[in-house]
Amino acid sequence: MKERVLLVCSESPYPVVVGGYERLIKHFETHIFADYDVYFLVCCGDSIKALLHYGVPVRNKTERARILTQSFAFALLIHSDFDHEDPQLIKPLIDRIPSFCFTQLHPNSEVVDERFKGIITHYSDSPHEDVLLIGGAYDPAIFYKRRRDEEFIVCVGRIHHAKNQLELVSQYREKIYRRHKLPLYLVGGSSDDDYYLLVSQFVDNVSVLSTSDPQHLAAASNWRTAQQIAEICNQARMFVMASAEESFCLALIEAMACGTTCVVNGMYYGFDEHDLRPHVFGNISGKVGSTLDLLDEALSRDIRIDASEWVKKYVIAETKQKLLAFIHERL
Secondary structure: OOOEEEEEEOOOOOOOOOOHHHHHHHHHHHHHOOOOEEEEEEEEEOEEEEEEEOOEEOOOHHHHHHHHOOOOOEEEEEOOOEOOOOOOOHHHHHHHOOEEEEEEEEOOOOOOHHHOOEEEEEEEOOOOOOEEEOOOOEOOOOOOOOOOOOOEEEEEOOOOOOOOHHHHHHOHHHHHHHHHOOOEEEEOOOOOHHHHHHHHOOOOOOOEEEOOOOOOOOOHHHOOOHHHHHHHHHHEEEEEEOOOEEOOOHHHHHHHHOOOEEEEEOEEOOOOHHHHHHHOEEEOEOOOOOHHHHHHHHHHOOOOOOOOOHHHHHEHHHHHHHHHHHHHOOO
16 A cells, blocks of 8 residues: 655645646656655645545545544645644644645745755755755656747746736737737736736737636636647747746746747746756846847847757656655655
8 A cells, every 4th residue: 555645735736737836736646756645735824725635625524634634654845825833734734744845945934944854945045954956847748849830939827927928918019020920829827817907908819819718817728738838839939938037937848848949038046057048048047128129139040949858857757756865865
């Protein structure tokens, strides 16, 4: 019988993956912890939203309580929106189960290192022996190079002010479409209605396209599956990301795996700057100037950067090996 593992996060990939945390949960369930029996506790603040077993909810509260009191090999808390010191829920779990914590940036004022067997992060200002620096991971069975007609520029991510799509769309027709005849394809839904309204006024279905239905912003159909995103990336002339900062950016490495030239303009904490720089076009140590100007330059110069071989260091198998070694050494 497989040992149990407990994942804890406030974001859930069910019914649909809408961001990096959700993709991470799926990777843990299906790949990285494939040798374990994985339960997933969804909690927000100090309350349980759901306990799931590979997407199937445990609906009976008595059964849910029974499962949570059973033995687990370890727990992995994926830091998002819950209280690590909550005396009714999270703290008792950490006290009883050997626990690890993933946080995008370390140190984190909401995470006390000493409460955990180890900290997993993309970037640390204060590394120590119980901190594992590790990048994101992609599934090479889905994201791989099979280039098609290059029909558009793609931007993958939730439509949100942190992703800065408004900078791209507001002058895209004038600066890019009229000159290069390649529309911008926004792939992702939105939970930020106000920001989406700002972006959507530039979605004309000619120069700027979007997967989101403005009449049904909460619909799961606004998002695309990993398989669909891989197809889109392979059809794109370039991938562009206007975020001012990213702890890692799974969408970036997935586009790279498809051989898509990537244009970026921000701070990418989770990469070694000198390692990443030759494999993207633009700025990776901080935003400089206009992302559209960078995109225009890349298209005008016919820049083509195929990072599909370099990015293989981030395949799930590599991440699994490093992460499990780190965890097992501390159990």
